Each structure stands twice: as structure tokens, then as C-alpha cells.
Amino acid sequence: MTALKKAHEQWDKTVTDCSGLKDTTNFTTTYEGTTTKKAGANDGVNTVDKADLSDGPCGSTAIACTSVWWIGDSYTETDTRFATDVKWSNKGSDGTYDYQGVGAHEFGHAIGLSDLDGSSKLTMYFQGTLGYTGQRTLGRGDILGARSLYGG
16 A cells, blocks of 8 residues: 555655656645445545456556546546556566556546656656566656646
8 A cells, every 4th residue: 555655645746856846736645545446436436456457448458547537627536456467566576567656657647647658767658667666756748747737
């Protein structure tokens, strides 16, 4: 759970590896404990879980997937699901995906950002890499994307 809290904090506090970009976001996340709810259902509860993704909206090659529901221009719920058919770690171990980094990427989708294909150093880069923890800190493009949506 700590890795996922830290992944949210990256956006709350604009944790960045770029000099000159200060904490300018107005995001606030609150951990409200565990639930028996499952991700992927529009049930009014933002949920993170781990399950099979093969039948989900992101397809069988995804390692994580975020679903978003909205009314008009306002989000009403976001859920994130991590795949069960890959190995996960909180340490960036070889042969595993990093919960915190991939979580930060997925939570970027929860605030409205899309996948990017220009630089593998960005948190919102479209593809995760085994053993890589670089997505734990936001790049300039990640922050500029958030600013374009929310100001700053």
C-alpha cells in the first residue's frame, strides 16, 4: 500500500526530477482504507486492485489499466487494476514491474493524462519496463501535461 500512496503523492506534490519546476499542482488524494469493491465497476468508489486483465478494456497485453467515469466534464470515479499475470515489486527488482512507478503512470490517467510515446523517461510513457523505477519521478513533459489541464 505504501508504494501506491507514494505514487499518488507524485502528482499531489509534483515529485519531479526536473530542476526549476516547483510544486504547482492542486491535487489532493486521501487514502480511505480497504474495501471489498472491485476495480472496473462504476460503483461510486475509487478502487485499486489486482486481477486478470485479459477481458478488460485495456486488453491482454496491458500490465495495468485505469477506468474513468464522468458526468459532463467532471470525473465521478476512477479505478485502477494491476495485472496478475506479471510479477510486481516495490524495489525495482529484475524481472518485475514497479508498483510505485506503474501506479504513478496509471494515476496520471486518473487525472486526465494520456500515454506518451516520445520519451521513455516520462512517467506517462506508454510502456513499462521490467526493473525500471524511473516512472517514480515526474519528467518535465508529465508536469507540463498536468499544468495544461489544471493550470499552474
